[in-house]
Amino acid sequence: MRPIWTVVFLAIALGASATARADAEAGKTTYAARGCIGCHGAGGVSTVTTYPSLKGRGAAFIRKNLTDYRSGALKNPVMNAMAAGLSDEEIRNLGDYIATLK
Numbered sequence: 099m100r101p102i103w104t105v106v107f108l109a110i111a112l113g114a115s116a117t118a119r120a121d122a123e124a125g126k127t128t129y130a131a132r133g134c135i136g137c138h139g140a141g142g143v144s145t146v147t148t149y150p151s152l153k154g155r156g157a158a159f160i161r162k163n164l165t166d167y168r169s170g171a172l173k174n175p176v177m178n179a180m181a182a183g184l185s186d187e188e189i190r191n192l193g194d195y196i197a198t199l200k
C-alpha cells in the first residue's frame with residue numbers, strides 16, 4: 099500500500115470509531131431520557147420478566163426492531179408508542195449504545 103493511502107485509510111478508520119463512540123454516548127442519554135431504562139433496565143438488564151433485556155443485542159437488531167415498531171411493521175402497543183417519537187438519529191444512537199453493553 100502506498101503511504102498516502104495508508105494515511106487516508108487511518109484517518110477514515112479513526113474518524114469512524116470516534117463517531118461511533120459519540121453516538122453511543124448520545125444513545126445512553128436517550129436511553130435514560132426516553133424512559134427505556136424504566137422497563138429494559140440499567141445497562142440493558144431488565145428485572146421484570148415481561149420486559150426483555152437488551153444487553154447482548156447488536157446495533158443492527160436494535161435499529162431494525164425500533165424502526166419496525168415505529169412503522170407498525172412490528173406490533174406491540176407499548177413499543178409502538180415508545181418508538182413513535184424516536185428520530186432516525188436517536189434510533190441509530192440507541193443501537194450504538196446498546197451494542198456497547200456486553
Ligand code: HEC
Pocket residue numbers: 129132133134135136137138148149150151152159160163164173174176177180181184192
Ligand atoms: C413501559 C415499558 C417499556 C418501555 C418504557 C420501553 N420498552 Fe422496549 N419493550 C417493552 C416490551 C414489553 C417489549 C416486548 C414487546 C414484544 O414482545 O413485542 C419491548 C421490546 C423492545 C425491543 C425488542 C427486543 C426484543 O428482544 O425483541 C427493543 C429493541 C426495545 N424494546 C427498545 C426500547 C427502547 C430503545 C426504549 C426507549 C425508547 C424502550 N424499548 C422503551 C417494554 C418497554
